[in-house]
Amino acid sequence: KQIPKLFLNYEFNKDLDYSPNNSNKSIEISKLTGINNQIVNNLFEEAINSVLIEGSSNRFWNLFSDLLPKGLNFQDSNITRHTRQSNQNFINVSPLKVQALVQLTSQSSPEARAIDATSTIGLSVSANLAKKLQGKNFDFNPVDALAGLKASNEFCPFKTNVNCNPNDRFQTFDGSCNNLQQPWLGKTNTPYKRYHEPAYDDKLNSPRSSSVLGGELPNPRVISRIIMSDNSEFDQVVSHITAFFGQFLAHDITSVAVSTDNSGRIVDCPCNSGNPSCMSVIFPSNDNALRMSCMRFTRSSAAFSTFDCRLGHREQLNLLTSFIDGTQIYGPSASRSRELRSFQGGQLRSSPSVVNNRQNLPQAQDGSCRGTNEQVKCFAGGEGRVNENLALTGMHTLFLREHNRIATELSRINPRWDDERLFSEARKIVVGILQHIVYHEWLPLIVGWNTAAMFDLVPLNDQRYYNGYNPNINPSLSGEFASAAFRFGHTLIRSQIKKFDGNGRETSAPLSIFDIIFRPAEAYNPNNGGIDSLVLGLLNEAASKYDANVADALQNRLFEVRLGDGSVIAVDLAATNINRGRDHGIPSYNSIREKCGIKKATSFQDLTDTIRPEKVSLLANAYKHVDDIDLYPGGLSETPVNGGVVGPTFACIIANQFRDLKKGDRFYYENGPSPTAFSLDQLNEIKKASISKTVCNNFDINMIQPNGFMQPLSSLNNGKISCNWLPNMDLSKWREQL
Ligand code: HEM
């Protein structure tokens, strides 16, 4: 078995400047050669004319003040009025709304919709302008020229003037003010960044669709069936909870907004839709795993790529804070966090478990889950996808209980603290625990200890503060990470989940993953351990192997709906991921691989340095040219790095991203000393946290493996021990001296 070597040139260019006000690519219009302002102005007017939505072109000039020719008069137009209205709504983010079936990612808020609407106009102007400039044979790249133009402040949906207090001990819920120089970095409803130039067909907006040999790229469903079909090999080391903790973590940092219509509904994409927001995947007529004529697919909504609304490529919009700050537990806004609190003793709201005296998540009122009734309801959490599958709901339950346990202990230690103080301190501790588990236990297992160390991702093991905070690092999520690399978890999901009691015995027959997707019933079943035995099962079983294969339930039956006439609507998650990558203009596997310091492949044969020959032949069956391979299936096909789960290309993307999430987070738990930081004594206590101890603290269990992300095997030096042997956090370090 071939193990890829460590690659030297792993880190992406650190000098790239992502700061929004500093587009290193833009060319001042006045400095362009071969063109003068008047020509650009004329072209610009033409471009605007061609995206006219209503009224005359004049109305649109005031949207783009930088190019405003002198002497034109404007009337107020509907479109600007509409935009102003949306701007006023910015502070109120509407309650989360789960769009269960077909498309899962949208929790569209007025803010997100305004960004989509304005960006789409900006983008059409960009595209038309670029097309016109392209025809003129200038000695510059039209895309770079576009970055010198920007929409007027009034039109630009990002209102970035926020006042921050650098001494606030607790971070905001929407992520603003984490970065004091640029308070919007990492905030909810801001654009993704890119580590590398997008690969849109027209460099700006059109999905990546063409083969380097001409013609179309292969059909995503066909690729999925060739490369990613179900099999049931298990990992030798990693436990199943590693996957669901990964999904839980993903739901802290990334949720791509989907295109919506004016009323906030996701654009529906039946097969023959001509809507430019649709990119549905036609299914081959001989597809016997899922008989369907096409898979509905709505493009992600558009966002300007910079906060000052420069014209340029289509960017996507992240609905969550990119920071690891417990968004999925506490909600993406202050108002949502209030809906989740009980306002007594610092507690989060909960509902009673049917199997023990512990707490479950509070019930939700919406009806997006299947199999619900008066008693059996969806659960509510800080993030809209909490019901996506019940094992994920189990992760939410774990951290809800941990929050409430800590708030209760803090109230004993500091009887004078009121609800607000208890809630805020417990939240701060829980986020610290979460970050510690991510950086100390989970991430090194995913990317391997070598890569983790190389990227300075491993927490310090002595009593010191970390001093790597760098406000110039952009903590936003990158497209390469969110649309490809971090979806690696989809291959780790098994088709069945065992149920275990606290004594390490199976309580009942395994559940099929299909039966717990948007179906919370098992949490209400008193007979075999409810949601608790599901979480304990995850600790006791292996994850599925990292091998590009995706469980049948995710590839052929996801969100399945059987219609009266016998036909079926369902989603292929693997094909969706490939299509999403193209929607986002994510560069090919081969080009990203090269950026990660791996030799660019000139033939399929060359890929054998990172991909086993059997897998290379599958790729060669699916694609005509090695440069066509999409990032997602290419990365998933790689052999895992030494001591890690993922292959070298995804390890590279993931490590770069988590470096930015650590060094770009002013509230990273190891930072200090500062008024916002833990004391060194407190930090020391946080560092005792582990996934296993968190489970011990909140579930009826006595014995557990020390590293919960690995299987409980003595051959892995990870046999079960008493929970009491795992270090216990001493919360008396939070006692306030009066
Ligand atoms: C039963 C388990 C899971 C199901 C049913 C599921 C389903 C989905 C679906 C439907 C999407 C949206 C796809 C699209 O329209 O582009 C998605 C996105 C995603 N998934 Fe999963 N997933 C599961 C597990 C996981 C795991 C274990 C991980 C990581 C370890 C993960 C990471 C992600 C990421 C990063 C995204 C992109 C989210 C965004 O930025 O909007 N998922 N998943």
Ligand SMILES: [Ca+2]
């Ligand atoms: Ca977050």
